[in-house]
Structure formats: C-alpha cells, structure tokens
Amino acid sequence: MDSQVLNEARSRIADDVRIDIIGKTQHTDNDRARLEISRSFVSDTITAPSREMYAYAINASLGDDVYHEPTTAALEAHVARLTGKEAGLFLPSGAMSNQIALRTHLKQPPYSVLCDHRSHIYKYEAGGAAFHSGAATIATIPSNRHHLTLKDVKEHVVIGSDVHFAPTEVIALENTLNGTIFPQDEILAISGFAQSQGMKMHLDGARIWHVAAETATPLKDLCEPFDSVSLCFSKGLGAPVGSCLVGSREFIQKARWLRKLFGGGMRQTGILSASAAYALSFNFPRLPEVHALARKLEAGLRGIGVEITSEAETCMVFFDPSRLGLDFSEISESAASLENPIKVYGSRLVVHIQTTPEAVDDLLSLIKKLADEKAAAGFVPPSKPETNGVPKDVYVRAGVKPGKS
Known part of the structure; x- marks a missing residue:
C-alpha cells in the first residue's frame, strides 16, 4: 500500500473515530440541570460541580496516581491528618472504599x-462483602430503632471456636445512617469492646462531614475509635467523584494494592482530587445551612399534618403522608407536573448544598394543596397513626426503593 492510499485510509478511520459530545446548547443545558438539581430531594449524590470548582480543579497537577500524583497525594495526606490517621487512599467510590477496607x-x-441491617455495606453494595471477601454478614436490628448499642453488638457478635459459626472479625458502623447521628459515647463503648476481643472497627463515614458540622466535633475525635474510615466527597460536599479511605500506613499500603486488584487504580486523578479539596474548603462550611433547611422542611411537614417517621438530625427527613389520605406516587407525580418540577422519591427527602429555600417552600405548598383537596373531598385523618399498638419501625419505610445511596 503506497503512502497516499495509507494516509487516506488513516483519514477515514480518524473521521470514524472523531466525536463531539459537547452539544451546541451545553451551557444552557448545564444551567437547566443545575436548576433541576436545586429542586430535587432524591439524594445528595446528584450535586453538581460549580463553575468555581471547575476553575480551581483545572490547575491541578498532572501525575499518574498509580505511580505518583502530587495533588492526590496532598489530599490523601490532608484527610489522614484531619482524621488522626497515618495515611489515606483516594478511591473512585464509597462502595469500593468500604469493600477494600473490609478485604x-x-x-x-x-x-x-x-453491621446495622440498614447499612450501606449490607444493603446497597451488591453483596460485596460476600463476593470480594467471602464474609458472612451479621445484619443487626437496633433495639432502640435508631442506632446499634453495645448491648446489641454483644447479643449478635460471634465469639469463640464453635465450628458452626463464622467468628466476627470486623464491626462496621455507619455515621450518619439515613441522616441520623450515631452517639459518640455508644461508638466508644462498642470500640472498647471490639478492642478487647481483637476485632477491627470500620466506619462508613460517607456523610461524617454532617456529624462534624452539626455537633461541632473534630473529625479526629469522631474517627479515633475506628481502625479504618471511608469518607465521601461526592455526596453532601458536591465534588464530582471520589472517597478517601484512611487508616494505618500498613493498612493503606495493603489497601492500595487491593485497589489495583479491584480495578480502581487511576491515572490523571489530580482534577478529581482538586475538586474534592475545593469541596472541603468551600462546601463543608455550608452544611449547617443544609441542616437548618432540612429542619424547616420537617417543621413545615408537621404543620401540614404529615407524620414524620425520622427527624431531620442532619440532611434527611423521612415522612408518611397517609394520614392525610396521600400516597408517595401521588406526591411524586404532582411534583413532577409543576411548572417548575420538583423531584421526590418515596418517603425520603434529602436536602443538599444546592437545594434552594424556594424548592422547600414549593414542595410544602404542593403537599398542603393535595391534603386540602383530599379534605375537601371528604377524607378525615385518623386521630393517631394506626400502628395496632406496635411502635412503628422507622427503618422499614414504604416507598423507599432499593438502590439509593
């Protein structure tokens, strides 16, 4: 094949390979997406990077993270220092961070x-503990319907050499869990017991930032009882991608090896790490505002007569509208039909740094309107929740579908 024919063939292949994924209206589309995000109560995973975050991130270093990436290494060291641990490891997702920690x-x-029967590592990581680590999971229901206690742990943990059972080697807690704060004194009690039995403690701290912001407790104190902690940047903090796993140097060295084995070794991560750093500096301080807005939402729902099944301790409210004659699908469909649509997903309402006060007001107005229509049609609310004498389990919530984070 002569050079002209070869060049023509290469040109045809290049034309076939070429693609432009940036639409002509991309800026307008992005503005529309940001508006939709500001009116969505589905999850805080939907938060989008701001223009300011992008502007900061493009100045990141250009290393390869499998070898050495300076910006990422600086972020890992910062989060390790912040949590009182020796080393950190940047990972693409919270699920991978948790699963590598267990492995x-x-x-x-x-x-x-x-772990708690509602925990992310048990319910929303595709059975990863069994698949990756061959581990049995003891999914425990908190006796107080809020958080695991030392008594719960002692009643369900496996200790001893009975060949019928798999001995417990890791106690994995989550803080926050469904937006609720795990009391630190109970964590310390569980940690003391775990140490006495030679067990490891892991924390899924995807939203631990909310605990620090709400309780004014340093992250080092919150993380001290644990051998390893996973912290997420892409939920309430608004970064596009990433979590950080922290622990001892030996632990992180092995975790880095396993990250490669799991397919999580990445290349030019500087732009992602810089986005996470921006989120820590500029979005973390906004979390108290998020909590205040969540409490406003809760108070508004109570004022309408909606039953609150889990209070707004941080950024989430769980509710049951059935006492007003409403169901979740009715609210969801009506919210989606508004001139400026609102997204809601079952009984969980999540407030995040990009939720606007107007979205909260509009959602409350909608639910009140629907409730008034039911009342006008003759629906009479029951005098109290129909629980047949049994306390409601606030963790078995109708309308919450699998797959949420």
Whole structure:
C-alpha cells in the first residue's frame, strides 16, 4: 500500500473515530440541570460541580496516581491528618472504599462482619462483602430503632471456636445512617469492646462531614475509635467523584494494592482530587445551612399534618403522608407536573448544598394543596397513626426503593 492510499485510509478511520459530545446548547443545558438539581430531594449524590470548582480543579497537577500524583497525594495526606490517621487512599467510590477496607482487614475465612441491617455495606453494595471477601454478614436490628448499642453488638457478635459459626472479625458502623447521628459515647463503648476481643472497627463515614458540622466535633475525635474510615466527597460536599479511605500506613499500603486488584487504580486523578479539596474548603462550611433547611422542611411537614417517621438530625427527613389520605406516587407525580418540577422519591427527602429555600417552600405548598383537596373531598385523618399498638419501625419505610445511596 503506497503512502497516499495509507494516509487516506488513516483519514477515514480518524473521521470514524472523531466525536463531539459537547452539544451546541451545553451551557444552557448545564444551567437547566443545575436548576433541576436545586429542586430535587432524591439524594445528595446528584450535586453538581460549580463553575468555581471547575476553575480551581483545572490547575491541578498532572501525575499518574498509580505511580505518583502530587495533588492526590496532598489530599490523601490532608484527610489522614484531619482524621488522626497515618495515611489515606483516594478511591473512585464509597462502595469500593468500604469493600477494600473490609478485604484489607479480613485475612483468612471463616469470618463475619457485624453491621446495622440498614447499612450501606449490607444493603446497597451488591453483596460485596460476600463476593470480594467471602464474609458472612451479621445484619443487626437496633433495639432502640435508631442506632446499634453495645448491648446489641454483644447479643449478635460471634465469639469463640464453635465450628458452626463464622467468628466476627470486623464491626462496621455507619455515621450518619439515613441522616441520623450515631452517639459518640455508644461508638466508644462498642470500640472498647471490639478492642478487647481483637476485632477491627470500620466506619462508613460517607456523610461524617454532617456529624462534624452539626455537633461541632473534630473529625479526629469522631474517627479515633475506628481502625479504618471511608469518607465521601461526592455526596453532601458536591465534588464530582471520589472517597478517601484512611487508616494505618500498613493498612493503606495493603489497601492500595487491593485497589489495583479491584480495578480502581487511576491515572490523571489530580482534577478529581482538586475538586474534592475545593469541596472541603468551600462546601463543608455550608452544611449547617443544609441542616437548618432540612429542619424547616420537617417543621413545615408537621404543620401540614404529615407524620414524620425520622427527624431531620442532619440532611434527611423521612415522612408518611397517609394520614392525610396521600400516597408517595401521588406526591411524586404532582411534583413532577409543576411548572417548575420538583423531584421526590418515596418517603425520603434529602436536602443538599444546592437545594434552594424556594424548592422547600414549593414542595410544602404542593403537599398542603393535595391534603386540602383530599379534605375537601371528604377524607378525615385518623386521630393517631394506626400502628395496632406496635411502635412503628422507622427503618422499614414504604416507598423507599432499593438502590439509593
């Protein structure tokens, strides 16, 4: 094949490969997406990077993270110092961070991991503990319907050499869990017990930032009882991608090896790490405003007569509208039909740094309007929730579908 024919063939292939994914109206589309995000109560995972975050991120270093990426290394060191740990590891997702943490702690089966039955590692990570680590999971229901206690742990943990059972090697807690704050004194009690039994403690701290912001407790104190902690940048903090796993140097060295094995070794992560750094500096201080807006939403719902099944301790409110004759699909469909649509998803309402006060007001107005229409049609609310004498389990919520984070 002569050079002209070869160049023509290459040109045809290049034309076939070429693609432009940036639409002519992309800026307008992005503005529209930001508006939709500001009126969505589905999750805080939908937060989008701001223009200011992008502007900061493009100045990041250009290293390869499998070898050395300076911006990412600086972020890892900062989060390790912040949490009082020796080292950190940047990971693409919270699920991978949790699963690598478990795999690093667990050495030789048989073994089990004890956690709350609502926890992310148990319900929303596709059975990862069993698949990646061969671990049995002891999913425990809190006796107080809010958080696990030392008594709960002692009643369900597996200790001893009975060959019928998989001994517990890791106790995995989550803070926050469904937006609720795990009392630190109970964590300390559980940690003391775990240490006495030679067990490891892991924290899924995807939203631990909310605990620090709400309680004014330093992250170092919140993380001290744990051998490893996973912290997320892409939920309430608004970064596009990433979590950080922290622990001892030896632990993180093994976790880095496992990250490669899991397919999580990345290349030019500087722009992602810089986005996370921007989120820490400029979005973390906004979390108290988020909590105040969530409490405003809760108060408004109570004022309408909606039953609150889990209060706004941080950024989430769970509710039950059935006492007003409403169901979740009715609210969701009506909200989506507004001139400026609102997105709601079952019984969980999540407020985030990009939720606007106007969106909260509009959602409350909509629910009140629907409730008034039901009342005008003759619906009479019951005098109290129909629980048949059994306290409602606020963790079994109608209308919450699998797959949420």
